[in-house]
Amino acid sequence: MAIEREEFGSRIGFILAAAGSAVGIGNLVGFPVNAAKNGGGAFLLIYALFIALVCLPVMLAELAAGRNSRKNPLGAYKHFAPGSRRWFIAGWSSLITPFMISVFYAVITLWLLGYLVEILSGNLSSLAQPEYFGEFINSKQVFLYLALIIGGTGLILLGGVQKGIEKAAKLMMPTLFIVLLILVGFGLTRDNAMAGVAFYLIPDLSKITPSVINGALGQAFFSLSLGMGIMITYGSYMSSKASIPHSAKMVAITDTAVAFVAGLLILPAIFSFNPEVDPAELSSSSVGLVFSYLPKIFLGLQSSAGYFAASAVAAAFFTLVLFAAITSLVSIIEVPVSAVMDELGQSRKQSLLTLGGGIIVLTLFCALSFGMVDFFTDFIPYGGDTRSFFDLVIDVFYETILPLNGFLICILVCYRWKRSNMNEELYIGDESFRGSFMERYIDFALGTFIPAILLLVFINTVLLKFFTIDMIALLF
Numbered sequence: 001m002a003i004e005r006e007e008f009g010s011r012i013g014f015i016l017a018a019a020g021s022a023v024g025i026g027n028l029v030g031f032p033v034n035a036a037k038n039g040g041g042a043f044l045l046i047y048a049l050f051i052a053l054v055c056l057p058v059m060l061a062e063l064a065a066g067r068n069s070r071k072n073p074l075g076a077y078k079h080f081a082p083g084s085r086r087w088f089i090a091g092w093s094s095l096i097t098p099f100m101i102s103v104f105y106a107v108i109t110l111w112l113l114g115y116l117v118e119i120l121s122g123n124l125s126s127l128a129q130p131e132y133f134g135e136f137i138n139s140k141q142v143f144l145y146l147a148l149i150i151g152g153t154g155l156i157l158l159g160g161v162q163k164g165i166e167k168a169a170k171l172m173m174p175t176l177f178i179v180l181l182i183l184v185g186f187g188l189t190r191d192n193a194m195a196g197v198a199f200y201l202i203p204d205l206s207k208i209t210p211s212v213i214n215g216a217l218g219q220a221f222f223s224l225s226l227g228m229g230i231m232i233t234y235g236s237y238m239s240s241k242a243s244i245p246h247s248a249k250m251v252a253i254t255d256t257a258v259a260f261v262a263g264l265l266i267l268p269a270i271f272s273f274n275p276e277v278d279p280a281e282l283s284s285s286s287v288g289l290v291f292s293y294l295p296k297i298f299l300g301l302q303s304s305a306g307y308f309a310a311s312a313v314a315a316a317f318f319t320l321v322l323f324a325a326i327t328s329l330v331s332i333i334e335v336p337v338s339a340v341m342d343e344l345g346q347s348r349k350q351s352l353l354t355l356g357g358g359i360i361v362l363t364l365f366c367a368l369s370f371g372m373v374d375f376f377t378d379f380i381p382y383g384g385d386t387r388s389f390f391d392l393v394i395d396v397f398y399e400t401i402l403p404l405n406g407f408l409i410c411i412l413v414c415y416r417w418k419r420s421n422m423n424e425e426l427y428i429g430d431e432s433f434r435g436s437f438m439e440r441y442i443d444f445a446l447g448t449f450i451p452a453i454l455l456l457v458f459i460n461t462v463l464l465k466f467f468t469i470d471m472i473a474l475l476f
């Protein structure tokens with residue numbers, strides 16, 4: 001007899017776990033800075049529209065497909081398209097993607113831990129030195145932090161859905177909200193904070209170009225953990241009493257709210273550090289901002305608040321980002337874990353051991369990509385430059401393939417499983433969805449313009465990243 005599938009213990013447990021997956025480094029740093037650079041309030045509005053009109057329907061489709069099949073993504077593809085070779089390949093893509101994301105995300109997470117430890121040891125001033133980051137990522141310490149991150153994440157996953165994933169989310173997410181609000185209060189009371197808020201919120205329509213719109217959509221899509229197989233997997237652990245539409249809305253709102261509120265911390269902090277700052281010159285990459293730029297900003301607080309308070313704020317911030325990263329890492333590794341359990345009939349522990357080896361080896365390849373080993377550092381040339389193994393993994397699996405996976409899931413759900421069957425699944429636990437405006441909108445959009453948009457974003461990114469052809473610039 002098959003073992004009964006694990007389930008989330010409560011509705012709030014699911015929402016926190018899924019929001020924990022969605023909220024990551026990007027929400028806390030990348031999003032606010034990109035919003036501020038690319039039109040402020042106007043960007044925020046476009047982003048919110050994309051979340052509601054494009055991303056939320058895809059999230060419903062993933063969750064419904066997961067709960068109906070009670071399977072990991074590969075299992076779900078096989079369930080809805082039995083015997084089809086093509087869909088089998090699509091299923092594999094939605095499995096390899098999270099596996100590879102987990103590999104480089106583990107590296108970023110271990111850096112966060114390393115920085116937090118340094119701050120707590122009183123070394124904030126060294127972190128603010130320009131050469132620190134480059135030295136840190138090539139130091140022997142990374143192996144220790146790597147072991148801690150992989151071990152800690154493994155332990156959470158070993159606890160299972162309720163006692164591991166859900167429990168960790170229930171502990172970490174509320175802590176994250178509270179610490180974030182305290183830091184926002186601190187940020188908003190700095191000198192010149194309001195200049196930062198104004199820059200963040202006042203709309204600047206002249207900055208809204210086709211490529212900014214394209215970027216906003218990409219960011220919205222990846223921020224909600226879509227195309228990563230996570231929502232299919234977490235959906236498969238949802239109880240049939242829970243309302244998928246309601247839970248999905250809560251997850252989308254939480255993710256967006258955290259990103260928005262983080263801006264009320266980051267921009268005031270930047271502007272109070274340097275009232276003359278030209279945000280257009282800030283890096284767009286979350287990694288650059290977190291590890292090279294923000295330590296300087298935090299250290300700058302010492303002039304008004306003293307070194308101790310500056311370190312305390314920095315430590316609180318890095319704890320926040322670390323928690324956000326761990327809950328994302330947990331969710332992304334759970335996808336292949338559930339696949340090995342379902343498809344090979346292994347126990348959770350066996351499955352973790354099977355995958356752990358592979359993840360550790362590939363994570364090491366990434367960690368060695370910054371100069372420690374030439375082979376991984378100068379791994380492959382494309383897009384006019386030589387890229388490292390770490391760059392390649394990010395470019396392919398984080399920045400390119402997600403919209404394609406999203407496109408495939410829309411097509412699978414609408415044309416294999418059929419929308420009417422998806423709707424039946426969505427009524428379970430939520431009769432009010434029947435005949436609602438949302439249902440009618442999704443009925444129309446999920447099989448038509450949503451996949452079309454996702455496919456365009458995918459094609460555009462491939463051309464731009466790997467062939468340096470800017471389709472948008474050619475067209476507009």
Ligand code: TRP
Nearest residue numbers: 022024025026027223225328332
């Ligand atoms: N919002 C995340 C971030 O900001 C992106 C993300 C969503 C993610 N789900 C994830 C990252 C799962 C890693 C694993 O970083």
